[in-house]
Amino acid sequence: xxxxxxxxxxxxxxxxxxxxxxxxxxxxxxxxxxxxxxxxxxxxxxxxxxxxxxxxxxxxxxxxxxxxxxxxxxxxxxxxxxxxxxxxxxxxxxxxxxxxxxxxxxxxxxxxxxxxxxxxxxxxxxxxxxxxxxxxxxxxxxxxxxxxxxxxxxxxxxxxxxxxxxxxxxxxxxxxxxxxxxxxxxxxxxxxxxxxxxxxxxxxxxxxxxxxxxxxxxxxxxxxxxxxxxxxxxxxxxxxxxxxxxxxxxxxxxxxxxxxxxxxxxxxxxxxxxxxxxxxxxxxxxxxxxxxxxxxxxxxxxxxxxxxxxxxxxxxxxxxxxxxxxxxxxxxxxxxxxxxxxxxxxxxxxxxxxxxxxxxxxxxxxxxxxxxxxxxxxxxxxxxxxxxxxxxxx
Numbered sequence: 058x059x060x061x062x063x064x065x066x067x068x069x070x071x072x073x074x075x076x077x078x079x080x081x082x083x084x085x086x087x088x089x090x091x092x093x094x095x096x097x098x099x100x101x102x103x104x105x106x107x108x109x110x111x112x113x114x115x116x117x118x119x120x121x122x123x124x125x126x127x128x129x130x131x132x133x134x135x136x137x138x139x140x141x142x143x144x145x146x147x148x149x150x151x152x153x154x155x156x157x158x159x160x161x162x163x164x165x166x167x168x169x170x171x172x173x174x175x176x177x178x179x180x181x182x183x184x185x186x187x188x189x190x191x192x193x194x195x196x197x198x199x200x201x202x203x204x205x206x207x208x209x210x211x212x213x214x215x216x217x218x219x220x221x222x223x224x225x226x227x228x229x230x231x232x233x234x235x236x237x238x239x240x241x242x243x244x245x246x247x248x249x250x251x252x253x254x255x256x257x258x259x260x261x262x263x264x265x266x267x268x269x270x271x272x273x274x275x276x277x278x279x280x281x282x283x284x285x286x287x288x289x290x291x292x293x294x295x296x297x298x299x300x301x302x303x304x305x306x307x308x309x310x311x312x313x314x315x316x317x318x319x320x321x322x323x324x325x326x327x328x329x330x331x332x333x334x335x336x337x338x339x340x341x342x343x344x345x346x347x348x349x350x351x352x353x354x355x356x357x358x359x360x361x362x363x364x365x366x367x368x369x370x371x372x373x374x375x376x377x378x379x380x381x382x383x384x385x386x387x388x389x390x391x392x393x394x395x396x397x398x399x400x401x402x403x404x405x406x407x408x409x410x411x412x413x414x415x416x417x418x419x420x421x422x423x424x425x426x427x428x429x430x431x432x433x434x435x436x437x438x439x440x441x442x443x444x445x446x447x448x449x450x451x
Contacts, residue, residue, distance in 0.1 A: 060160040061248030062285050063140050063241060068233070070098070071222040075132055076231065076442035079195060081106045097132055099444030103186075103195055109414035114181065118189030126448075127192050133447060140244050141210045141446065142214045143289050147229045147439045152295040153211045155236075155244070156196070156446050158285035159254075161270040164263055169199070170255045170424035173432065183265035193266060193287035193444045195312050197259030200417065203292040207247050208416060210240045216326070221445065225312040227392075229439040233446075254290060255424050257417075258437050260320040262286070269349035282450035289441055293417045299436045300334070302394060303366065303410040304387040304401060305375055313408060316374040323369065325353040335413040338362055338394050341370075342411035344402035361419055362412045363434045370410065381432050390436030398434045 059089035061135035068179060069075035076093055077083075080103035083091070090098040106112065114121065141156035163169045187193060208358040220233040236244065256263055302369055320326055332343035335349045339362065341352040371377040371386075380386045402409045415435050423430050 058249040059163050059251050060197070060285075061140070061155070061244055061290075062158045063244075064135050064158045064282070064285070064287075064448055065138040066141060066156070067129065067449055068136050068220065069097075069128070069132045069444060070134060071132065072231075072445055073223040075128070075444040076223070076225070077103065077444055079443055082440065085110075095199070097128065099128075099194070102128065103443055114185050115189075117414065118185040121186055122189045122191075125192065125194070132215075132324075134312060136220075136416075137235065139238060139241060141220075142211050142232075142234040142236060143441070143445070144215055144232040144234070145229055145298075145439050145441070146229075146232075150297065152291050152297075152439075153208070153215065154289040154291040155207065155211060156233075156287075156289050157244075158193075158282075158448055159197075159199070159288045159290075161267045161284045161286065164230075164286075167427075168253050169261070169263070170253050170421075171260055172256070172420055172424040172428070172430045173259075173260050173434075174175055174429055175261050178266055179261050180268075183261045184268045185224065187262075187265045187269045191449065193262070193448040193450075195259070195262055195287075196441050196446060197262050197286065197288040198257040198437060198441055199254050199259075199288045199290045200257045200293045200296055200421075201251055201254045201290055202421075204247060204251065207244070208292060210236065210244060210247075213237070213240070225442070226362055227439070231442060231445070236421055255293075255421055257291075257296060257420065257435070259288075265398050270318050280444055282448070287448040289305070293421065296417055297438050298414045298417060298420075299390055299392065299438050300394070300412055300414040301363065301390040301433045301436045302364075302398060302412060303371070303380075304389060304398075305371070305377070305408040305410065306385045306387065306406065308345070308375070308385075308406055308408045311345075312375060316370065317343075317350070319374070320370075321351060323355055325355060327351045327353075332402050332409065332411070334395055334398075334411050334446040335362075338413050339365075340413060341366060342409070344398070344411075345392045345407070346405055347403050349402065361415055361430060361434060365417065366410060366412055367431055375408075386391050388433040390433070392438060
């Protein structure tokens with residue numbers, strides 16, 4: 058069983074002025090520009106380095122707390138205790154999620170399943186943010202095997218009056234609703250019938266919530282609230298994963314020639330007229346100096362395509378053993394990825410490696426087996442906005 062806990066979220070009065078992209082897909086310059094244009098942008102809370110660069114970590118956390126306190130006074134109001142719904146519509150495709158808080162105990166026990174390791178530096182930053190703000194400010198994207206009972210309840214909730222509804226700059230419609238109180242007990246019961254849920258995006262936020270929950274520093278705060286973190290839970294068949302492509306910098310021609318000559322043994326290699334973005338598993342694209350190739354693996358494998366790319370190409374031919382730390386590797390995902398990749402493919406010192414999107418079924422299989430996916434294996438689209446639901450535990 059998994060615990061679904063209702064809560065009393067803080068929500069903005071003017072959501073279109075507050076809602077912001079997740080902190081980890083926005084660089085400092087982009088965040089600074091957004092805060093300049095929209096002073097109440099939640100990036101001021103989630104990315105306080107927009108105000109002062111190179112702050113000590115503790116000062117960075119305190120600035121985040123200051124910005125959140127400012128929003129509590131001017132924009133954020135406490136809503137009724139209960140469950141909520143977050144619905145996103147992107148080009149006609151709808152995903153409807155349960156907004157609730159989820160148990161740190163379930164996370165530690167493995168009932169909330171993970172598929173990647175956290176990085177120490179990023180974990181410390183998120184721990185400081187949660188600890189300083191005494192709140193969970195960014196929703197963790199989670200998923201579960203489809204359950205028609207829960208789907209019906211959430212769909213019923215969306216027939217009521219929207220708490221917010223706006224369209225972002227990418228054309229995505231964001232809507233929020235309250236789950237009617239008559240359904241609250243049923244939602245809790247449905248949680249008890251679900252054996253496991255899966256973190257799709259937000260592993261560092263989940264880990265930070267667990268660390269803070271067990272920290273003696275916060276014993277004065279509400280333990281019940283501190284022991285639960287903010288998440289949005291979607292059925293797996295409603296989530297969309299886009300490919301996460303690899304960019305290798307500082308490449309010389311000899312490295313690429315050796316690769317192309319050697320791959321003939323295990324791949325069908327075909328020259329193509331333009332950047333190739335795979336539409337099936339086991340196929341890859343490679344572009345270098347305006348030349349483009351399609352690679353198709355001769356033998357089928359159960360490995361994730363991003364893992365195959367790492368094992369067959371990046372490590373043996375470019376000596377990239379850890380994509381998290383190798384300075385030559387960049388990653389590009391999202392709806393605009395093909396255009397950005399096509400521009401890079403013309404450069405003299407860059408190899409563009411494209412791959413097929415990881416499927417939700419693959420993610421869930423890896424998590425069920427207590428495995429780990431390579432870093433940057435998934436790009437979920439559309440992105441949840443931060444600042445629409447805040448879980449406060451002070």
